[in-house]
Amino acid sequence: xxxxxxxxxxDLACGDALPPLRSYNSVMRLSRMGAFxxxxxxxxxxxxxxxxAQKSKMQMPVxxxxxxxxxHVVLSLALSGRVYSLIAxxxxxxxxxxxxxxxxxxxxASFCLFDGVPSLADIDQLAEQVTRQExxxxxxxxxxxxxxxxSLRLFRHVVDRLAKGQQPDTEALAATxxxxxxxxxxxxxxxxxxxxxxxxxxxxxxxxxQAEMLTVFLIREFTLLxxxxxxxxxxxQKAASLSDAHRRYLGVGNSTGLGMAPFLVTxxxxxxxxxxxxxxxxxxxxxxxxxxxxxxxxxxxxxxxARLHCYEWEVEDTPQxxxxxxxxxxxxxxCADISARPLAKKAPFADLNERAxxxxxxxxxxxxxxxxxxxxxxxxxxxxxxxxxxxxxxIPDMRIGEVKALIDAHYHWVEDIDFNAPDADAQFWYVxxxxxxxxxxxxxxxxxxxxxxxFNIAGYIRALKSALATVEEDELVAAFLLRAPEFRNILxxxxxxxxxxxxxxxxxxxxxxxxxxxxxxxxxxxxxASKFDPKSDKWTRITLYQGAPTxxxxxxAPSHDxxxxxxxxxxCMSS
Amino acid sequence: xxxxxxxxxxxxxKACLAAGYLQDRAEDIAVATSWLQxxxxxxxxxxxSLLADTQDKKDIQLGLHLExxxxxxxxxRPAFExxxxxxxxxxxxxxxxxxxxxxxxxxxxxxxxxxxxQAYQRQFRLVSEALEAPINIPDETVDxxxxxxxxxGKLVVGISDSAPPPSFVASxxxxxSDAVWTRLNALAxxxxxxxxxxxxxxxxxxxxxDDD
Numbered sequence: 001x002x003x004x005x006x007x008x009x010x011d012l013a014c015g016d017a018l019p020p021l022r023s024y025n026s027v028m029r030l031s032r033m034g035a036f037x038x039x040x041x042x043x044x045x046x047x048x049x050x051x052x053a054q055k056s057k058m059q060m061p062v063x064x065x066x067x068x069x070x071x072h073v074v075l076s077l078a079l080s081g082r083v084y085s086l087i088a089x090x091x092x093x094x095x096x097x098x099x100x101x102x103x104x105x106x107x108x109a110s111f112c113l114f115d116g117v118p119s120l121a122d123i124d125q126l127a128e129q130v131t132r133q134e135x136x137x138x139x140x141x142x143x144x145x146x147x148x149x150x151s152l153r154l155f156r157h158v159v160d161r162l163a164k165g166q167q168p169d170t171e172a173l174a175a176t177x178x179x180x181x182x183x184x185x186x187x188x189x190x191x192x193x194x195x196x197x198x199x200x201x202x203x204x205x206x207x208x209x210q211a212e213m214l215t216v217f218l219i220r221e222f223t224l225l226x227x228x229x230x231x232x233x234x235x236x237q238k239a240a241s242l243s244d245a246h247r248r249y250l251g252v253g254n255s256t257g258l259g260m261a262p263f264l265v266t267x268x269x270x271x272x273x274x275x276x277x278x279x280x281x282x283x284x285x286x287x288x289x290x291x292x293x294x295x296x297x298x299x300x301x302x303x304x305x306a307r308l309h310c311y312e313w314e315v316e317d318t319p320q321x322x323x324x325x326x327x328x329x330x331x332x333x334x335c336a337d338i339s340a341r342p343l344a345k346k347a348p349f350a351d352l353n354e355r356a357x358x359x360x361x362x363x364x365x366x367x368x369x370x371x372x373x374x375x376x377x378x379x380x381x382x383x384x385x386x387x388x389x390x391x392x393x394x395i396p397d398m399r400i401g402e403v404k405a406l407i408d409a410h411y412h413w414v415e416d417i418d419f420n421a422p423d424a425d426a427q428f429w430y431v432x433x434x435x436x437x438x439x440x441x442x443x444x445x446x447x448x449x450x451x452x453x454x455f456n457i458a459g460y461i462r463a464l465k466s467a468l469a470t471v472e473e474d475e476l477v478a479a480f481l482l483r484a485p486e487f488r489n490i491l492x493x494x495x496x497x498x499x500x501x502x503x504x505x506x507x508x509x510x511x512x513x514x515x516x517x518x519x520x521x522x523x524x525x526x527x528x529a530s531k532f533d534p535k536s537d538k539w540t541r542i543t544l545y546q547g548a549p550t551x552x553x554x555x556x557a558p559s560h561d562x563x564x565x566x567x568x569x570x571x572c573m574s575s
Numbered sequence: 576x577x578x579x580x581x582x583x584x585x586x587x588x589k590a591c592l593a594a595g596y597l598q599d600r601a602e603d604i605a606v607a608t609s610w611l612q613x614x615x616x617x618x619x620x621x622x623x624s625l626l627a628d629t630q631d632k633k634d635i636q637l638g639l640h641l642e643x644x645x646x647x648x649x650x651x652r653p654a655f656e657x658x659x660x661x662x663x664x665x666x667x668x669x670x671x672x673x674x675x676x677x678x679x680x681x682x683x684x685x686x687x688x689x690x691x692x693q694a695y696q697r698q699f700r701l702v703s704e705a706l707e708a709p710i711n712i713p714d715e716t717v718d719x720x721x722x723x724x725x726x727x728g729k730l731v732v733g734i735s736d737s738a739p740p741p742s743f744v745a746s747x748x749x750x751x752s753d754a755v756w757t758r759l760n761a762l763a764x765x766x767x768x769x770x771x772x773x774x775x776x777x778x779x780x781x782x783x784x785d786d787d
Contacts, residue, residue: 100785103775139577140748152786181785189579197580197746257779393694396666432774433767439778441768448768454598478666482659485637489599516780538780 019283024501025413027275033505034518035323035361036525038566039369040376041277044528045563046383047213048548050204051079052559058221058551061117065090069230072127075218076117077551080204084143084211085114086218087123089131090226098149100183100255102437107133107147109180109222113215115141115194133184134191134435142193143205144215148180148223151253155179158227158242163235167243173250174312174570177531177543179223181253185212200387208274208387209527216544220252221551245571248553251546254529257539258438261519262429265455268496268503269390274526275502277386278368281379285371286350288378295374296343299352302370302566303338307331309530309567317534323362330356330363349374373566392496394488400480401473403491406498407465413506414458425459426512428452440516440538455509460490530568576756577748578619584609586756587622589763591654594626597635600654607653607686613745614717616682623755625653625680626762644671651675651730653683661691664699664734672733678726685723688712688732693742698735704728715740 026032038045062074070092076085093106110130118126122141129136133147154176158168187209188196199211224247232239242250264271291299310328315321337355344351349371356367372379417424428449432439443449454460464487471480477495481488497504508514515537524532529542547568549557578586587608591601604622611618639648639656646663648656660673678684688699692713701710705727710719768774776783 095786096784098786099783101779101781101783137576140579149785189581192577192579192582192748195580195746195748255781255785257781391694394662396662430768431766432770432778433764434770434775436767437779439768439774440780441774441778446773447771448774451766451768476666478659478662481662482637482639482641485600485635485655485659486597488658488662489597492599535782536780 018280019287021276021279021283024275024504025506027279028502028504028506030505030507030515030518032361032365033522034515035365036522037366037369038525038528038530039278039281039372040563040566041281041372041379041383041386042526042528043207043209043213043386044217044545044548046207047210047217048554048565049380049559049563051077051217051554052549052557052562054079055555055559056551057555058218060225061085062120062123063229065226065229067233068092069226069233072123073222073225074114074118074123075221075225077214077218079214080202082115082202082204083117084214084218085117086215086222087112087114087118087126087130088219088222089127091131095152098152100149100181102184102257102259103435104147104183105132105135107131107183108150109219109226110147111145111215111219111222112138112142112193113144113146113211113218115143134186136191138192140192140194140198143187143199143211145186145191145193146182146184146215146219148182148219148252150180151176151178155227159230159234162228162231162240162242163238165235165238165240167240167246170570170572173246175314176253177249177546178251178253179227180219181255181541182216182219182544183255184259185215187212206387207383208270213527216252216254217548217551220250220545220548223252224250224550243571244550244553247550248547248565249568249571251530251543251548251568254524254542254544255539256520256524256542258429258440258516258520260523261516262438262453262455264505264519264523265453265457265509268392268493269388269500270503272500272503273386273388273390277382278372278526279502281372281375281382282368284378285375286347286353288349288375289347290345291343291348291374296348298374299343299348299370300338302373303331303335305569306366306370306567307335308569312570313531315533317536320532320534323360326360327362327366330359331366334359334363369566376563390500392492394477394492395495396476396478396481398477398495399473400468400471400475400477403477403494404465404468404473406494407461410494410497410501410504410506411458411461414461417458417462417508417511419459419462423512424508425456425510427510427514429455429510443510452510454489457490457493457504458508459510461494463487464490464494576751576753578612578751578756579748580609580613580746583612583619583749583751586759586763587619589766590622590626590759593762593765595635596654600658603658603687603690604654604683606690607683610690610745611682611686611720612749612751613747614720614743615745615749616686616717616720617751618686619751619755619759621680621682621686623758625683626759628679646671646673648673648675649677651678651684653680653687657684657687660732661687661699664732665691665695665697670733672731675730675732677728678730681723681726682720685710685712685720689717689720692739696739698737698739700733700735701726701730702733703730711735711737713739713742715743717743717745 065071073088161168531543533541547565549562588605608618608622
């Protein structure tokens, strides 16, 4: 389905002329992308709004678990008149076999999202495949494929407590935040499942990653159900169910590595759509001339919630923990400042933003999420602009002089790189033959660089600039490429980026100082992930749907009550 | 076996890279392959044949020259002279044409023309002594692409004055022979880096056990 996409020249995209936006040269730096927070245009938020508006009801047509919680379950949910089913297979695996890496071959649970409601024969057939994940073979009825491992500590604790008729300890809950951690969610035709084109044709799933987000939402329901089921098997009538507050606080974990990052480099038009929607939303918030009392009260509420959320955000990673500590201090100061000196009557949200201008990038980007939250009527429709069919395209009749101008406009950051230093291309991105796990290597120390993914954008720009130095300004790109076909790929990228300027990351992706974790956080923030918990500069754990409504909430609560879960807090503090 | 359109695209792209194609060429050929496959024209078989043709991947330097405003190609390889000549034609003034003495893998070339026609909203016109009538690509049906198999000898390609018809969208799963799929995947595998102990331990930035 063709979507309206946001790009530099789309004055009327999504209803209004584009307001002045932050420069892509500033926004698209790795350090800033690595400070993004989830926001109300994040794909999970979009899905929950839709499910809540439709009061979607979840059903469990099949529950075939043994006394230890092993077996299978089917959870079905209607969205826009179509039923989707999560088929979940729960298995007993040995300690020591549990790894979140792509190279894993066993998981505590494996899942697929089925188009419709599966028959028992379907389930039997899929059990053989889904539990083997990448080694299985699927058809177009399967929309996504996923798997998860238990957080053993918390899962056991929750089952123990519930079996005794008690609620889990809030400290234990907050330390992890989820019962299971997904380690991949596959879509778009992988291993024979449905292509994105098919999924995008379904009303309600046309937006970016909506089928994947629906899958994870249902996985969360499965984890809650499984813990309660195991507690009931153990505790019998004495067993308790999780309280509503505990259920909402428990999200789904996710362990994410380098596989996330290449997507952002290879999909510049889509990345532009995401970032630009967020920037437009932020600009619309800043442009608010005068705020209602309710909006001003909401600023205070959200700031305080953000502050407490950051005090609950604890990680082992030293660089990230240092950032969090700075952020906590900055939020303390900002809250005090606003309490002492109310926001300006004119353009209050711009004033709020101005007061954080000298703060860290974490603070600035947290305020982007917060300010977007204040103006839902101005921004929610932008979610419709965040999927695009646009693809990189060569403009063969462009003159070389114009290409040179585009390089100056979009790639002046390349000039800052010392290409003679070994650091300039110290790393290379590759796919390992071991289960196709994406990895990062050290070019000057490890083999395999000849098979690297084409992410040395800065190097390609430099080579092109050199080649163009002696080319006549009025020569056509197509004529130049007859002599130098090796530059077609980077020329196409430059021309595409001029139209989709937020689609280029303006940093050296193969330099020694590139931290892939920044790319991961950017992408995951668009999914709606919170509690970023880096395990290295290439790997992070996150929490999805923490604080979000549960399926039971969707069916019963007013929809406007179900859209306020930015910066979730542990149950005792939020109550 | 049944394969998805994206599987065809990704496998074709990697197979082309393994065969030594440049990134952009690999992507364009993969898009054309996936489209041909979904449109019922055995795109994977066409690609398999193209990649088996050792002459087709010898040299990235293009065998073509401009002569009196006409682009002359003695041997047109789809991923090399084919891609370059389509770009040139799209940029050239009205009335420009390409003259091809010998066209290898005409269905793949037609697939590239179809994709370019849809992307740039132009229609290409192919004239050959071997054809009863000129072929227009894209056209209302995909028959025009199948007809390209008949092309032999000299071929002239220009841009038609008429606007292209509404696009024919090909998508969804299709059937590919096991032997062809195995060969393409074997090529695609060559784009992966063999594992070493060091890469296993440090390449992904994560440990090996997560029993926490």
